Amino acid sequence: MTLTRRLALAAVLAAPLAAAPAMAQTQITVQHALPANSHTGVGASTFGQAFERLTNGRYKVVIQRNDNEREMVESVQIGTIDCTFTSTGPVGNFVPEVRLFDVPFLFRDATHARGVLDGETGQQVLARFPARGLVGVIWIENGFRNLTNSRHEVRTPADVRGLKIRTMENQVHMRAFTTLGALPTPMAFSELVPALQQGTVDGQENPISVIVANNLNQVQRYMTMTRHVYSPQVMICNPQTVGRLNAADRALFQQAAVEAQTANRARVTADDDAGVAELRRRGMTVVTEVDTAAFQAALAPAFAEWERTLDAATLRRIRDWQPN
Numbered sequence: 001m002t003l004t005r006r007l008a009l010a011a012v013l014a015a016p017l018a019a020a021p022a023m024a025q026t027q028i029t030v031q032h033a034l035p036a037n038s039h040t041g042v043g044a045s046t047f048g049q050a051f052e053r054l055t056n057g058r059y060k061v062v063i064q065r066n067d068n069e070r071e072m073v074e075s076v077q078i079g080t081i082d083c084t085f086t087s088t089g090p091v092g093n094f095v096p097e098v099r100l101f102d103v104p105f106l107f108r109d110a111t112h113a114r115g116v117l118d119g120e121t122g123q124q125v126l127a128r129f130p131a132r133g134l135v136g137v138i139w140i141e142n143g144f145r146n147l148t149n150s151r152h153e154v155r156t157p158a159d160v161r162g163l164k165i166r167t168m169e170n171q172v173h174m175r176a177f178t179t180l181g182a183l184p185t186p187m188a189f190s191e192l193v194p195a196l197q198q199g200t201v202d203g204q205e206n207p208i209s210v211i212v213a214n215n216l217n218q219v220q221r222y223m224t225m226t227r228h229v230y231s232p233q234v235m236i237c238n239p240q241t242v243g244r245l246n247a248a249d250r251a252l253f254q255q256a257a258v259e260a261q262t263a264n265r266a267r268v269t270a271d272d273d274a275g276v277a278e279l280r281r282r283g284m285t286v287v288t289e290v291d292t293a294a295f296q297a298a299l300a301p302a303f304a305e306w307e308r309t310l311d312a313a314t315l316r317r318i319r320d321w322q323p324n
């Protein structure tokens with residue numbers, strides 16, 4: 001056989017391999033607002049890795065950062081991105097029932113909060129999302145929110161008066177700080193650090209995990225462990241994205257979300273356990289002795305309003321929750 005014929009035969013034998021189509025791969029885009037090495041970033045990346053693994057690479061999950069949480073929810077709603085891991089702060093503007101969980105001092109501890117969210121009440125609220133053009137997949141978390149500021153130590157409600165505090169675009173949070181005599185200033189998280197640097201606001205409130213991950217100690221001197229609000233996060237997806245999944249893949253999607261929830265909560269717990277020492281090491285003054293009863297008493301007018309405007313029966317059921 002001549003060299004020319006041997007080359008031609010080799011080309012024919014190789015042709016089917018060269019022409020074989022690559023495995024079809026569907027891309028899912030997930031956005032969140034915090035650094036990759038944060039409780040939210042860990043949750044999102046865990047979801048992506050789990051879903052890719054469970055589907056043997058038929059899906060590729062692309063993780064992106066977007067500091068504007070309200071914009072992310074809007075993008076999921078119109079379908080320009082597939083999913084977001086977001087704080088519930090702005091979500092109440094889309095699904096009002098979520099505001100129930102924003103009431104201050106509603107949850108005793110993480111066990112209480114996670115039990116309610118993973119139980120009947122939390123699932124009932126997730127069931128409200130489709131009517132708003134969204135799918136609530138699973139509850140994750142930020143943890144309990146604490147107050148920071150650049151002016152002075154805060155130990156009592158009187159110390160909050162007059163402080164300009166950045167809040168999320170959340171009517172419950174804003175009402176709470178107004179009642180305490182502060183000046184709540186809602187703004188996107190992306191605007192927070194410049195506002196603190198420029199003195200547009202004196203302080204802000206976030207869980208330890210957020211404060212540590214975003215180095216807020218560089219622009220804030222004092223932190224007080226007020227633990228005034230438990231801050232859930234939620235994984236929200238576009239209905240069409242979820243609807244395109246067959247039943248088997250939808251089950252794998254949920255399984256990956258559960259893995260993300262586990263990783264996220266474990267990181268929040270770890271950050272809470274180590275965070276105070278870390279922030280003190282970075283030079284922050286951390287106040288751990290707080291008159292919680294005084295804060296609750298000062299918020300009495302707001303509590304009365306929330307009993308009227310939110311679901312009072314559900315609020316009572318949440319407060320009365322006990323582990324099995």
